[in-house]
Amino acid sequence: MRILYFGMTGNFSLPPCNLLAQSQHEIVAVVVPAGPGQTQPIAQRRPLPAGDDPLEIPLIADQRDPTIVERAWALGIPVYALRRPGAQEFFDLVRQWQVDVACVACFSRILPAHLLALPTHGFLNLHPSLLPNYRGPEPIFWQLRDGVETLGVTVHWMDVGVDTGDIATQAPVVVKDGLTWAEIERRCADAGAQLLLDVCNRLEQEKVERIPQVGGSYQPSPCVADFSIQTTWTARRAFNFIRGTQAWGIPHTVHIDGADLDGAPIRLASVLAWTDDSAEPGTVLGHDGFVLIRMAKGTLVAESV
DSSP: OEEEEEEOSSGGGHHHHHHHHHSSSEEEEEEEEOOTTOOSSEEEEOOOOOOOOTTOOOOOOOSSOOOHHHHHHHHTOOEEEESOTTOHHHHHHHHHHTOSEEEEESOOSOOOHHHHTSSTTOEEEEESSOTTSSBSSOHHHHHHHTTOSEEEEEEEEOOSSSSOSOEEEEEEEEOOTTOOHHHHHHHHHHHHHHHHHHHHHHHHTTOOOOBOOOSOOBOOOOOGGGGEEOTTSBHHHHHHHHHHHGGGOOOEEEOOTTSTTTTOOEEEEEEEEEEOOOOOTTOEEEETTEEEEEOSBSEEEEEEO
16 A cells, blocks of 8 residues: 655654555655744655765764654655645645555644545554543653553544544553653554554455544643652652653652651652552652652652752
8 A cells, every 4th residue: 555654753653664664565755744944834855965075074873763754765765844734735745646544653733634534544643552541642651650551552543633533453562660761662663563554454455443432531741740759659650650751851859748858849860769668658768869758659769859
């Protein structure tokens, strides 16, 4: 099938793009959100030309994974930066490509209904939660905050709502204690990539059941207050939440009434370990920048700001 791929330059968009590119299907183009300086509704991004000077000193690439932009360029797939998804120019371009299905894995623009209806099989979105729970822009964050031990990924059709379209397939993703944001995101992306490919394979044979969503929940983008920790949590839950969201660069805080800190919140720079012992919640022991915080179950060992 002819696939139009939507994504961003983060870790979540790359594994599905890689797997689809290696399959029997054809990615006709990759679409990413336009940057703040983009003025055109859509513009093609092309790789920078190589230098012709034989004395030019080449830049040695670092060891990070390529983005979907770099991956598409390496495969000769055109890349477009989209500012206005509702622009007529973009609609005409997608119609010209005769797309069978569009696949989306993390895209920060709302897509209009007339565009969603254009591909033969519609738009498929890869969402890192077990829908209908945890709809919204940052489902991994909220699952970590709620202490969910088994996360999940869902492939669903896109409609005009936010993550409300019919479900095609989904699968749980088990995460271990202490994983970082990048590690969790990559595990979800790898599991989701296989699901997305499986759905595309079955769509080609028109053997995909559509399961309507019933009920569910929605969470908005997190704010600073959402990085607070409660001593009513277990130490394990607090440890995994801090480890998983530390990459956001926002200090986590713990509010403890009656502590030696005159009620001021404890700001944590990082978390080191957790124990499963039983103790009175709210007790704080501090020494040389390290704190031991008694939780509802267990003790959290952290480094304070």
